[in-house]
Amino acid sequence: MAILAEYREFIMISTTDFSKRIVGYRLTDCIVRNKETIFFIASEDCTQWTDWEEDGGYPEESALYKRVISLQMSRGQPQKWGNATLHGYSRLTAGISQVPKEQLIVGSLTGQIYIAGSGDIGAEDEIESYLRGTLDSFSTIEGKLYIAGSGRTVGIRKGKNLWQWISQDLPYDEKEDVFTAGFASLDGFSQSDIYAAGGKGDVWHFNGKQWRHIDFPSNLRIETICCGGDGRVYISGCEGHTFVGRGDTWKKVKTEDPISLSFKDMAWYEDRVWCSNDYGVWWIVDDQLVKATIPAFAQISAGHLSARDGVLLLAGFYGSAFLEKGQWHQIFSYNEMVDRCKAEGLYDGVLQARWHEFKD
Template sequence: MRSDDVFYFSLAEDYTKCPNWSEDEGHPASNALKHRIVCYARDDPPDERWTDTELDGFSHIMAGVSDVPKQQFVGTDMQGNVYVLGGGDDEIEQPLKKWKETGVKRGAITRLRTIEGVLYVAGTGRSVGYREGKNNWISLTQGMSYSSDTEWNTAGFLDIDGFSRSEIYGVGRQGDVWKFDGKIWSQVHFPSNIDLYSVCCAGDGFVYISGYGGTTFKGRNNKWTKIHDDTMTLPFNRMVWYEGKVWCTSDYGLWTIENDKLEVADVSDEVKVASGYMSVKGGTLLLGGYSGASYCQAGKWTVIF
């Protein structure tokens, strides 16, 4: 979400709907599929609300928004290719540099998250950094130990979030949790070695971290409590704080956490079918997935498509 009334969607071609596709041919390479960034400006006239840009050579584009130095969409794919839209820009920028070149990238890029208006990027190999402007990403990757021989398949990150730029948490494989205090990174003593997929620095002052099977922990610094055991078919893709609750989603549904209890979200089936990914901006929660998109404002859900 760029604002309460401007939403972005990252789309990839559904290859199973192609006329010549068959299961025998297997999964095509992601960068061989069509990818499209779609903008929805809900306050514009109906015939002007939707615009789109098609990108070649990208794979699995993650959507992000920066407020600093200016408000705009920023998308990166797993390989670190970058596309920027808004604020007078509509262009493909230089790819993220590798960490050996003092850049961010030490693995596959997995997540974008806005913290205090600044867009942060995270990836495997404990890749992490933030964007200061056009073609200007500041790497924080070099501040964390990493062995390509022993940790290539175990080190984070798969998600990142922060209360502020001086308290940021990155989470990843096999219980790999790190905290950034604005100057240095330190590894968190986490009570589990399960793969961790999502983190939310919530408005109640706690950090929520969820992993394999939806197993979820609540805590901060080095003190953690398990509040939900493994009962889910899929882990949560996203966790966000909205209207006094933690909201969690996967391709299979939408849940909330309140008073340390995980419950199925009290929304209609028409809203729930859009489960998959979430974004929060101001007083709006945006939900989007394979089967549609909806948003919530002041407790009221509106189906977009």
């Protein structure tokens, strides 16, 4: 087992950047582009509005403003923050395409696409007409960005406004319950060794030419999948129940204590699978799910995670942190930064009152 140092180096966001880019928003996804550039997806938090009525319901997701927030951490250079604000987008998920260009790709649940990087920035054509259901997640396999969607939808990004859809041969009845059939997530060891999963135990394998249904031993609602550096596949669903295997051979991962929430993300980093939800961070070690031994400021950053180029990034409701070369670095704690902004007169504790726009 690798030894992870708990050395803490502050690289906190400045109060100026925090008040300008993050106050009033909550992080809903994160992605590592490379060791010097990371991205966050954030959504307007309507519960912070001054005229928020707890029993008044919630606005439509597309009515809430979203932000794509970037952090550049070039060694020896000042940190550089940036953001773009989006409106009219439903729930967003982020991925990285390395081929044909290294770019951030953001997709909405309904198929809207936003890109940034390598000289391009802005919205692309919507792909709703190609989806059998919703766009649920992205995965990068050998540099190419793959889409997983409900209705057993799988696509590959080939270039600007260009996608190759490889799920046409997958059987799917439009009358079939989208909660029964996949896909919520996919991952692969190569472009000819891909696993896609979702629905109630709906797992498939793609060899680069054909799809094959996998004999999975459970009908649990699947949420996420990870192809590990140990050559095995990890599939997790409701309440953190996780299986490990390959092909048609699977076994259940043991757990120390019950987990009440499904994992939002799983990723292989160093020598193990990391798992996260809003309640914490876990490792899978020796086929057992155990609470990760990490600093408190990293634990409060639980929610989403991403690993690439030697960096493991955590981002959630209360903050963000990352691990690199055995050292943890805190990016920010939401509550701490709000207090600092108030103390410096950058935030008076009053957010724009917009709830009245959504009430009858």
